[in-house]
Amino acid sequence: MAKTKKKHVRKQHSKKTNPFLILLLVAALVTGASQIFSDTSSKKERKEVPLSEIQSLYAAGGLEEVFIDKGEIRATQGDVIYVANRLPYETVSDLGFDNKDIAVPVEVYDVASSDFWDGVFKFWGPVLLIIFIFLFLMKKAGSGGGMNFGSSKAKLVLDKDSKTKFADVAGAEEAKEELMEVVDFLKHPKKYVKIGAKIPKGILMVGEPGTGKTLMARAVAGEAGVPFFSISGSEFIEMFVGVGASRVRDLFSKAKKISPSIIFIDEIDAIGKQRGKGYGGGHDEREQTLNQILTEMDGFDNESNVIVIAATNRPNVLDKALLRPGRFDRRVVIEMPNAEEREQILTVHIQGKEMAKKIDLKELSKKTPGFSGAELESVVNEAAITSARHNKKTISQEALLEAVEKVMMGPEKKSKKVLEKERQIIAYHEVGHALVSHKIDECDPVHKISIVARGGAAGLTWYLPDEESQLHSKQNLFARICGLMGGRIAEQMKFGDDAITTGASNDLERATKIAQSMVARFGMTGIGLSVFTQNDESFLGVDIHQGKNYSENTAQKIEAEVERILQKAYKIGSDILKKNNKTFEKIAQDLLAKEVINQKEFEAYFA
Numbered sequence: 001m002a003k004t005k006k007k008h009v010r011k012q013h014s015k016k017t018n019p020f021l022i023l024l025l026v027a028a029l030v031t032g033a034s035q036i037f038s039d040t041s042s043k044k045e046r047k048e049v050p051l052s053e054i055q056s057l058y059a060a061g062g063l064e065e066v067f068i069d070k071g072e073i074r075a076t077q078g079d080v081i082y083v084a085n086r087l088p089y090e091t092v093s094d095l096g097f098d099n100k101d102i103a104v105p106v107e108v109y110d111v112a113s114s115d116f117w118d119g120v121f122k123f124w125g126p127v128l129l130i131i132f133i134f135l136f137l138m139k140k141a142g143s144g145g146g147m148n149f150g151s152s153k154a155k156l157v158l159d160k161d162s163k164t165k166f167a168d169v170a171g172a173e174e175a176k177e178e179l180m181e182v183v184d185f186l187k188h189p190k191k192y193v194k195i196g197a198k199i200p201k202g203i204l205m206v207g208e209p210g211t212g213k214t215l216m217a218r219a220v221a222g223e224a225g226v227p228f229f230s231i232s233g234s235e236f237i238e239m240f241v242g243v244g245a246s247r248v249r250d251l252f253s254k255a256k257k258i259s260p261s262i263i264f265i266d267e268i269d270a271i272g273k274q275r276g277k278g279y280g281g282g283h284d285e286r287e288q289t290l291n292q293i294l295t296e297m298d299g300f301d302n303e304s305n306v307i308v309i310a311a312t313n314r315p316n317v318l319d320k321a322l323l324r325p326g327r328f329d330r331r332v333v334i335e336m337p338n339a340e341e342r343e344q345i346l347t348v349h350i351q352g353k354e355m356a357k358k359i360d361l362k363e364l365s366k367k368t369p370g371f372s373g374a375e376l377e378s379v380v381n382e383a384a385i386t387s388a389r390h391n392k393k394t395i396s397q398e399a400l401l402e403a404v405e406k407v408m409m410g411p412e413k414k415s416k417k418v419l420e421k422e423r424q425i426i427a428y429h430e431v432g433h434a435l436v437s438h439k440i441d442e443c444d445p446v447h448k449i450s451i452v453a454r455g456g457a458a459g460l461t462w463y464l465p466d467e468e469s470q471l472h473s474k475q476n477l478f479a480r481i482c483g484l485m486g487g488r489i490a491e492q493m494k495f496g497d498d499a500i501t502t503g504a505s506n507d508l509e510r511a512t513k514i515a516q517s518m519v520a521r522f523g524m525t526g527i528g529l530s531v532f533t534q535n536d537e538s539f540l541g542v543d544i545h546q547g548k549n550y551s552e553n554t555a556q557k558i559e560a561e562v563e564r565i566l567q568k569a570y571k572i573g574s575d576i577l578k579k580n581n582k583t584f585e586k587i588a589q590d591l592l593a594k595e596v597i598n599q600k601e602f603e604a605y606f607a
């Protein structure tokens, strides 16, 4: 129940159609079809009669259906079929079966004139139906180009469409500078070829989700004024075996045809994962697709003028073959924006919106550490939506600040009923976090404490780092663990051992992960400098048991060390709360009354 930060969840689309299902469907349809087209007369009694008898039955309203066939006329009445001869040239109206004024309307079928189609349907109908269904499914599964289902789904954005320019990408100056080179090459390829320079064929754009990788690739195309093909790695994986590779071939041949051009492969980690590490199906498919990309890139000569830009937020899971010289050997890292860049991004996104006169984007950027460009965009958008909903003419600073919290922690759930006893526990729990963190210098300052349920949290303590540090010291990590322990300690101190709740489970989980990282990943403790976990997840988010490469003996040592760190943090936190028991009580009671305590109010307790 401490601060929570929204993480982007990647969705894996998988739209494979089960072939067995298709077969079943076709079979069912064929059965249905042959029933429709088969003759209805099989079990009925045939009675040869003169034509006049059928005509008078027709007029009297005694018939159900009349079939005008080649050599005969059949009329059904219950279980009887009356059959009369018909001369070849007699039409429905010649025979008088088109009378609109008869007693009971009768269905008249002109079978003879549709003879050809009748035959077609009887025999070819099911066949045609199968072909049709097959084509339809292929079209759905494949490209959208009829039979040509290996053809690439990549969207072609031509010059006039790609209006994005570097100016639309705020911050990220270094990345832009590097990409300028590429733009220049695309604009004046001759200059480079003449002097004998080898231009990179592949650029790997690396950055957390929402940092503007796609936007940046688009801007490169926009600046260079060249066509831009984009396809997402997960789109490659979506289809039948073998099609992925043919899509790649198609994509590259299209791009070469209208070069200079850019191919943008988003989420390349979906196909470019290290081989041999694949799980489940789709593995072969991925490998074939990956190989085809490599083959195509190797086939580029210096005059193809096609540049492949790929984006990923997990560069370390990529297959080494992708990163070899001549392939994606250029790496452009797009960092999370710093405070200044966040301000610039916000400035881009308030364009075209009705803003109140007094807007402080600097304040906003200070309150959004760790926000990506995409999140900042959604802050502005959320603020616009709420303002409109409340019939405001402009977007105020308050609306923006409110939106920051909403984007960070989910919407407030003010109407959620909370038992009074639980409200108390939550309040003390949160104040426990806040107070312990406040008393430890290395902790980030407390920005806000709230017991209004929000997103998935019953209450929360929100920290705001003064400055954004790149490195984390041992002290700093340990301080965080202490802060995380604060909640459980408070519950235990105030309500007793037996009353502690599940509310601390997320805190403990996170504290454990940090402690594990300190021990097994950063070599910060007595256990030594060996590193036992791999650096393939985001900071402090490792799963220590995945790809275990240490002995049972070491495992025991790690576990013991982790527990020791947690206990130590618990002890320090307890001492702080005991020592400041009065303040602890006071803040908790105030929080129960006010529901929210902000930074200023909180710091006033210690003035």
Ligand code: ADP
Pocket: 168, 169, 170, 171, 172, 207, 208, 209, 210, 211, 212, 213, 214, 215, 216, 311, 345, 348, 372, 373, 374, 375, 377
């Ligand atoms: P990624 O591909 O890295 O996940 P996107 O390029 O899709 O991120 O970014 C999503 C949206 O976030 C963009 O359309 C843009 O509106 C906004 N955005 C991200 N970074 C920036 C930036 N540096 N400047 C302006 N807008 C940005």
Ligand code: ZN
Pocket: 001, 002, 429, 433, 487, 488, 503, 504, 507
């Ligand atoms: Zn908590």
Ligand code: MG
Pocket: 210, 213, 214, 215, 266, 311
């Ligand atoms: Mg993207």
